[in-house]
Amino acid sequence: xVTTVTLILxxxxxxxxxxxxxxxxxxxxxxxxxxxxxxxxxxxxxxxGANCGGCGYVxxxxxxxxxxxxxxxxxxxxxxxxxxxxxxxxxxxxxEMTETWPYKAVVHCAAHWDDRLxxxxxxxxxxxxxxxxVAGYQGCTFGCLGLGxxxxxxxxxxxHVIDGLSTVDYEACTGCKQCSMACPRNIITxxxxxxxxxxxxxxxxxxxxxxxxxxxxxxxxxxxxxTRESDLMEMDNNLSxxxxxxxxxxxxxxAITGKCKRASLVWVGTPTEADIAATADEEVPDRxxxxxxxxxxxxxxxx
Amino acid sequence: xxxxxxxxxIFIGAALINNFVLHYFVGICPFLGVxxxxxxxxxxxxxxxxxxxxxxxxxxxxxxxxxxxxxxLPLWVWNVMGGAEGATVDLSVLSYIMYIFVIASSVQFVEMxxxxxxxxxxxxxxxxxxxxxxxxxxxxxxLEIMKHLQDPTQLWGLHEAxxxxxxxxxxxxxxxxxxxxxREELDLADVPEALKGxxxxxxxxxIMAMAFMGFTGVDRGVEQALMALIGx
Numbered sequence: 001x002v003t004t005v006t007l008i009l010x011x012x013x014x015x016x017x018x019x020x021x022x023x024x025x026x027x028x029x030x031x032x033x034x035x036x037x038x039x040x041x042x043x044x045x046x047x048x049g050a051n052c053g054g055c056g057y058v059x060x061x062x063x064x065x066x067x068x069x070x071x072x073x074x075x076x077x078x079x080x081x082x083x084x085x086x087x088x089x090x091x092x093x094x095x096e097m098t099e100t101w102p103y104k105a106v107v108h109c110a111a112h113w114d115d116r117l118x119x120x121x122x123x124x125x126x127x128x129x130x131x132x133x134v135a136g137y138q139g140c141t142f143g144c145l146g147l148g149x150x151x152x153x154x155x156x157x158x159x160h161v162i163d164g165l166s167t168v169d170y171e172a173c174t175g176c177k178q179c180s181m182a183c184p185r186n187i188i189t190x191x192x193x194x195x196x197x198x199x200x201x202x203x204x205x206x207x208x209x210x211x212x213x214x215x216x217x218x219x220x221x222x223x224x225x226x227t228r229e230s231d232l233m234e235m236d237n238n239l240s241x242x243x244x245x246x247x248x249x250x251x252x253x254x255a256i257t258g259k260c261k262r263a264s265l266v267w268v269g270t271p272t273e274a275d276i277a278a279t280a281d282e283e284v285p286d287r288x289x290x291x292x293x294x295x296x297x298x299x300x301x302x303x
Numbered sequence: 304x305x306x307x308x309x310x311x312x313i314f315i316g317a318a319l320i321n322n323f324v325l326h327y328f329v330g331i332c333p334f335l336g337v338x339x340x341x342x343x344x345x346x347x348x349x350x351x352x353x354x355x356x357x358x359x360x361x362x363x364x365x366x367x368x369x370x371x372x373x374x375x376l377p378l379w380v381w382n383v384m385g386g387a388e389g390a391t392v393d394l395s396v397l398s399y400i401m402y403i404f405v406i407a408s409s410v411q412f413v414e415m416x417x418x419x420x421x422x423x424x425x426x427x428x429x430x431x432x433x434x435x436x437x438x439x440x441x442x443x444x445x446l447e448i449m450k451h452l453q454d455p456t457q458l459w460g461l462h463e464a465x466x467x468x469x470x471x472x473x474x475x476x477x478x479x480x481x482x483x484x485x486r487e488e489l490d491l492a493d494v495p496e497a498l499k500g501x502x503x504x505x506x507x508x509x510i511m512a513m514a515f516m517g518f519t520g521v522d523r524g525v526e527q528a529l530m531a532l533i534g535x
Contacts (some may be wrong), residue, residue, distance in 0.1 A: 006392050011379055021408040028412050032419035
């Protein structure tokens with residue numbers, strides 16, 4: 001008798017509670033309904049959801065809010081999402097999108113470890129931020145320190161220190177700006193990749209040519225040869241720079257690069273087919289693919 | 304006066320001596336997960352205090368009138384059915400499912416309410432509210448209250464249940480804020496490679512738990528002090 005009553009009572013109470021709570025919540029969801037702009041939700045779905053903060057907002061949700069409310073008009077701020085994401089967002093907002101290009105990281109330094117002069121022995125902490133505080137880690141006070149702050153900041157395994165110089169893997173780079181924010185010398189900038197391969201000034205040294213040649217074998221001397229050749233090039237405080245707004249108009253890049261006596265003007269990005277053909281007979285190290293197998297599986301434990 | 308001193312003892316017991324996180328080790332997931340920055344940790348602590356109070360209120364009502372042995376509702380049903388005198392229907396097996404149910408739906412309700420009428424508040428801890436639904440500290444508080452509703456001679460009233468809940472919430476806030484403060488400093492410390500992240504966090508939590516052991520016996524001193532106060 002006791003068991004039967006307990007069972008029935010338990011079932012009845014739970015059923016009543018379920019119905020009651022369901023009714024209350026259903027009522028509440030209608031009474032407390034908050035109108036959310038369907039546009040904002042659609043934009044939120046279109047964004048990658050990486051919450052990297054590259055757009056300048058706290059996360060994808062905040063960027064979607066700003067776009068939906070009209071506070072932010074630029075749909076191209078999302079680096080990881082790239083062009084397809086910007087197009088999707090523009091379609092949701094019903095606006096025409098001007099042509100855009102993916103922004104990717106460019107390291108404005110070309111000096112590998114052996115190219116740098118006036119180096120000193122450094123035994124401090126192996127981070128760029130620490131080495132940047134001491135004078136004389138290397139002669140050049142503008143160039144890459146090569147201790148890998150950017151490598152550690154990268155979530156996409158797209159930047160690596162190779163032979164003392166940070167080198168971007170453009171197939172993996174999403175343009176999230178984390179490396180440029182991590183660099184204590186601010187030599188990593190975001191460049192619009194209007195073609196798959198871009199010409200960049202791979203030097204950040206604003207010193208006079210004489211001083212540059214003392215500390216580096218490849219850096220820009222500020223000789224102005226390239227600026228005389230093309231309007232694309234400008235002089236900025238003893239350092240040549242490229243005006244990317246006019247990049248499409250320029251036809252003859254060979255003439256510009258030919259004028260440079262140092263190694264300051266370099267091509268970065270995905271190589272074109274002509275480049276691959278030209279270097280076919282040279283030995284190139286294999287591209288290392290990421291292998292996610294854990295080491296635990298094939299470790300033998302002995303004693 | 305007697306009640307007030309017992310309430311003070313319950314509060315100190317829940318907040319410091321038997322701190323939910325550092326003595327019973329419940330609510331560890333938010334304690335480790337949301338303790339990276341002091342301001343978010345404090346927000347999480349306040350949200351937990353808020354939810355734990357509401358959940359404890361509801362669970363006390365349900366336990367007192369339905370679940371405990373000899374509760375009015377089952378007794379009434381038993382008498383209506385014409386059951387024999389002396390035997391009682393005990394529904395306390397339903398406690399877990401009931402508490403989870405009550406916590407989840409009340410949190411949902413509170414979230415909707417806050418979102419509608421307090422958008423600022425919703426933005427500041429709206430993210431944490433759904434997380435708290437599955438926080439074991441809340442369930443622990445409900446079960447602790449149920450424990451004190453088992454013996455018909457020493458039943459806890461609603462005020463005692465609420466004081467326990469608020470004390471538990473305050474204790475959680477203290478623990479998580481302290482942890483966040485330590486972890487902010489820990490970012491600058493030279494931690495061995497193998498212990499970085501969760502490892503050192505757990506070690507710190509263990510040391511904090513040992514430190515909180517020092518509160519053992521404080522209740523007896525407070526009790527004596529209160530007694531002396533009443534006596535005078």
